[in-house]
Amino acid sequence: MQRIGWVARLKPEKADEYIRLHADVWPGVLDMIKQCNIQNYSIFVKTLPSGEKLLFSYLEYTGDDFEADMRKMAAHEETQRWWEVCHPCLEPVEELPDGQVWAPMDSIFYLA
């Protein structure tokens, strides 16, 4: 099992929209996430005193080829439409390949 942390910035003017979308994610998108061997997936938001908003994702990957599962997800038409709605709400914290918006973090501690 791989534990994955991702970080992104949430555009303040799009925060309400993003949060509303994630309160009711499209069922086909949720189903594809499960099919790609992802479980126990949380997203957290924090508004800093500056007004900047940070997003953090935590998820667990139970498959054996994460890159292949990510390609499978990216090829899913409904997920593509979902990302077209969600990604304009986000700003990557660093330069990322291929229109990705979530930057991977490094795990430095784990306690079962």
Next chain:
Amino acid sequence: MQRIGWVARLKPEKADEYIRLHADVWPGVLDMIKQCNIQNYSIFVKTLPSGEKLLFSYLEYTGDDFEADMRKMAAHEETQRWWEVCHPCLEPVEELPDGQVWAPMDSIFYLA
């Protein structure tokens, strides 16, 4: 079960020390964390292009009084010594009570 996300800044000049400490956390500290009903606890780090370093914690709380368990942890002498070593490596992202360094985030999405 409560899923908790926390965020903090890691002082760049203290990053190596903090990461080294967390590669080998004192056993008494780990034991107290478990006694306080915390499980599946990860810490992630990200260095931004600016050089700023963000820390994110994910943990699961299985007890029924988180505040009481946090007070129990704060009263544990070895944990206090551990915090004396670790907390100077961190900078809170917002003003927090009582020398706390980890700011709570809001959960906006969960998929089992």
